[in-house]
Amino acid sequence: MNLHGRFRSFNKTTKLVLGANLVGIAAVLQAAGGFLPGIGYVISPLATAPILLCSLFSIPFGFMSYLLTILLLLIIQPAELMIFPFTTGLLGLGIGASFSFFRKRLTVIAGGAIPLTLGIISLLYFFRFPILGPAFSGSFSILTAGGIFVFAFLYSWLWVEMALLLLKRISRFR
Numbered sequence: 001m002n003l004h005g006r007f008r009s010f011n012k013t014t015k016l017v018l019g020a021n022l023v024g025i026a027a028v029l030q031a032a033g034g035f036l037p038g039i040g041y042v043i044s045p046l047a048t049a050p051i052l053l054c055s056l057f058s059i060p061f062g063f064m065s066y067l068l069t070i071l072l073l074l075i076i077q078p079a080e081l082m083i084f085p086f087t088t089g090l091l092g093l094g095i096g097a098s099f100s101f102f103r104k105r106l107t108v109i110a111g112g113a114i115p116l117t118l119g120i121i122s123l124l125y126f127f128r129f130p131i132l133g134p135a136f137s138g139s140f141s142i143l144t145a146g147g148i149f150v151f152a153f154l155y156s157w158l159w160v161e162m163a164l165l166l167l168k169r170i171s172r173f174r
Contacts, residue, residue, distance in 0.1 A: 003056055003167065003170065003171075007061070008058075015061070019054065019061060019064065019065055019068070022050035022051075023050070023065050023068045023069050023072060024072070025050045026050035026065070026069045026089070027047075027069050027072040027073050028076075029043055029044060029046045029050070030044050030047035030073060030077070030080050030083070030088060030089075031044075031073060031076050031077035031080055033080065034077045034079050034080060035077070044080075045088060047069070047084065047088045048088050048092040048159055049092070049166075050065070050092070051065055051066055051069065051089050051096070052091075052092035052093075052095050052096045053096070053166070054092075054096065055093050055096020055099075055100075056096045056163070059096070059097050059100055062092070062093055062096045062097065066085075066089045066093050069084065069089060070084060070089070082123060082127065082129050083131070086119035086120065086123050086131075087116060087119050087123070087131070090115045090119045091116045091152075091155070091156065091159060093115070094113075094114070094115035094116065094156075095108065095111060095112035095156060095160060096163075097111065098110075098112060099163070105160065108160050109160050110153070111156075112152075112156035112159060113149065113152040113155075113156040113157075114152075116152040116155065116156060117145070117148050117152040120132070120148050120152065121145060124148075125140050132148075
């Protein structure tokens with residue numbers, strides 16, 4: 001039985017508890033940057049994993065967990081509200097959904113890299129949020145956008161490989 005079939009076999013209470021736990025984990029990991037300056041910035045990218053896992057179970061479940069994590073961050077760490085919806089959460093949602101639609105690794109990686117690139121560019125140029133620090137100006141540059149895409153592609157590749165390892169481990173628990 002595949003992951004989707006296994007998830008569908010869960011009763012509603014199990015799905016609710018699983019989702020609540022993963023949303024809580026994602027929110028705490030994302031909020032770590034604000035609560036633990038320094039080491040927290042290393043921990044906060046791990047918030048992608050719970051959203052990715054929820055999206056692997058089912059796309060609606062992943063989207064619901066993405067929205068609930070945003071709402072939970074509104075309560076526990078509002079400073080992270082610009083970061084999570086446009087970067088960490090969007091990457092997990094994109095990769096998880098890409099696993100459902102695509103079979104080739106390259107298209108799954110691109111399915112995570114494109115939303116991440118668009119999210120970072122949105123933060124930089126539309127919201128004028130200095131996510132990359134003061135080194136990048138507020139005016140649009142093809143070179144900067146290309147660099148963001150290359151970074152997003154490599155970062156998405158890393159997450160796809162970790163997701164494949166996670167899927168391999170989950171499949172052993174039959």
